[in-house]
Amino acid sequence: xxxxxxxxxxxxxxxxxxxxxxxxxxxxxxxxGLLGAWAKLSKNRLAQRxxxxxTTLVRGVPDLVLILLxxxxxxxxxxxxxxxxxxxxxxxxxxxxxxxxxxxxIFGAYFTETFRGAIMAIPPGQIEAGVSxxxxxxxxxxxxxxxQMVRYALPGFTNNWLVQLKTTALVSVIGLxxxxxxxxxxxxxxxxxxxxxxxxxxxxxxLTGLSDLAFRALDRRYSRGVVRA
Numbered sequence: 001x002x003x004x005x006x007x008x009x010x011x012x013x014x015x016x017x018x019x020x021x022x023x024x025x026x027x028x029x030x031x032x033g034l035l036g037a038w039a040k041l042s043k044n045r046l047a048q049r050x051x052x053x054x055t056t057l058v059r060g061v062p063d064l065v066l067i068l069l070x071x072x073x074x075x076x077x078x079x080x081x082x083x084x085x086x087x088x089x090x091x092x093x094x095x096x097x098x099x100x101x102x103x104x105x106i107f108g109a110y111f112t113e114t115f116r117g118a119i120m121a122i123p124p125g126q127i128e129a130g131v132s133x134x135x136x137x138x139x140x141x142x143x144x145x146x147x148q149m150v151r152y153a154l155p156g157f158t159n160n161w162l163v164q165l166k167t168t169a170l171v172s173v174i175g176l177x178x179x180x181x182x183x184x185x186x187x188x189x190x191x192x193x194x195x196x197x198x199x200x201x202x203x204x205x206x207l208t209g210l211s212d213l214a215f216r217a218l219d220r221r222y223s224r225g226v227v228r229a
Contacts, residue, residue, distance in 0.1 A: 003192055003195060004195065004196075004199055011183060011196075011203070013177070017177055021099055021176070025100045026161065029106075029107040029108040030111065031104075031108070032054075032105060032112070034115060036051045036054060036108060036109065036115075036116075037115035037116040039051035040052070040112065040116050041116060041120070055109040058105065063102075063103070064170050066105075067099060067171065067173070070098050071095065071099075075092070075098075078091050095174050095176040098174065099168070099170075099171035099174065103170075113156075115153055117153075118148075118149045119149050121148075127144060147222060150218075154222065158212065158215040166204060180200055183200040
């Protein structure tokens with residue numbers, strides 16, 4: 001405990017970095033997930049194929065490989081393109097931006113299928129009723145599609161978020177000072193690696209537990225008036 005107290009600021013800084021990374025990547029994943037679901041449910045063949053390629057490609061490659069490709073390969077590609085066109089000079093991709101963007105794109109593919117399944121679970125007669133009443137598309141989405149989509153998507157969404165929160169640990173391999181990186185550094189410098197990894201274990205468990213409680217409350221809110229078997 002003395003070591004943990006001594007290095008508590010380092011652990012707290014790593015925890016805060018992990019939380020920031022998870023939230024930013026979640027925002028990116030939501031955008032890609034909603035766009036991907038829209039593309040897969042649209043009547044446009046090109047949009048359907050692009051969304052299918054996106055989800056198949058991203059879900060078929062390990063997350064760590066994609067993170068390394070974006071951080072190292074993406075930086076080389078951007079700088080070579082800037083050198084060839086002369087439009088910009090040297091660009092240094094930050095570790096946070098690379099990690100957040102990659103994790104967001106990865107889980108956007110999973111959210112695509114979650115949102116697509118949730119929208120398909122909505123009875124089409126309700127949407128047709130909204131159209132027959134003269135409701136605009138924005139009203140139909142806000143009052144009919146969105147509330148039910150959230151309720152149907154919450155179980156899968158919760159699972160994806162918990163996995164995404166834990167996936168942020170992978171960014172430690174590119175040097176981002178998240179919880180795992182700081183805990184490993186402190187453990188290696190003190191020779192008490194197990195102690196600091198156990199502390200990281202407890203912190204991740206607390207974060208996932210709080211997230212689960214929050215989503216349970218959200219589920220109760222969107223399930224009001226719904227009779228369960």
